[in-house]
Amino acid sequence: MEISVANRKYTWSNNQDNPIFATIDRVFTSLSWDAYFRLSVVTALPRVGSDHTPLILDTGARRVSSPKIFRFEKWWLDHPDFKKMVADTWNTPVPEKTAIDIWMNKIKLFRKKARGWSINIEADIKKKKRELLLEFDILDVFSERNQIDDRDKTRMEEIKKELAHIPSKEETALWQRSRDRRIIDGDKNNAYF
Incomplete structure (x- = not known):
């Protein structure tokens, strides 16, 4: 069927x-x-x-969500705003007195800030990617029904190039989670990508 x-x-x-x-x-x-x-x-x-x-x-089946554990993501290191976010977070004063309490509180604060920062960055990347994919899909569906002009063909090629340059957080995260160190960074010819 x-x-x-x-x-x-x-x-x-x-x-x-x-x-x-x-x-x-x-x-x-x-x-x-x-x-x-x-x-x-x-x-x-x-x-x-x-x-x-x-x-x-x-399938329409419900997805069961589980609480997310904190993971430091490798792609954060490549983002230009990451170092500033870490410095701002680490330089935030905390009320604790002992060194270990100060350190623990700053680690908790970093986790909280890094999660929020990461969510915002990912949302921006996904939004840009979604907009480009939608524009490409509209032109592609239109081309199924009509002959498209050179301007639209050129735009479709531009979109492909833009999509290729969008930072691929997903690829880096999959590589990081794979624990397979034989994979060369950027190699897409494997089961993880």
Whole structure:
């Protein structure tokens, strides 16, 4: 049994000046799987950097959230505002008297500030990425139905380049969590990326 793609007509393009579109990528399920996950929906992501449209299967099942533990993220070190945030946090006066209490309080304060700082930075990056992907997707869907002009083709290429330069916090975090030190920083040809 096939679950049809909700938001795209085609899942493949040859990416040429006179494009050819086809539905090559599909999602199939068994009847028992479909009976268990009745709210399943397949949506297509923007087709940036590939001739295939990535498909996402959402089963509609509830996700159980667990409390997040604090982790120092490697990508923080690459961000230009990180050192200032650390210095400001560390130089904040605390009321404790003993050195160990001062240190413990500053570590707690750093955790709190770093979490908030990280959330804001990630939100800015995700917002920029989401805006670019939406613009690309609009142009891409339009190109499925109509011939697009050179200006739109140029804009699509510009968006691809901009997306390639957006700092990839996800890649760095996956590398950090993988604990596989054989992976060369930036190597995308593996199961973690």
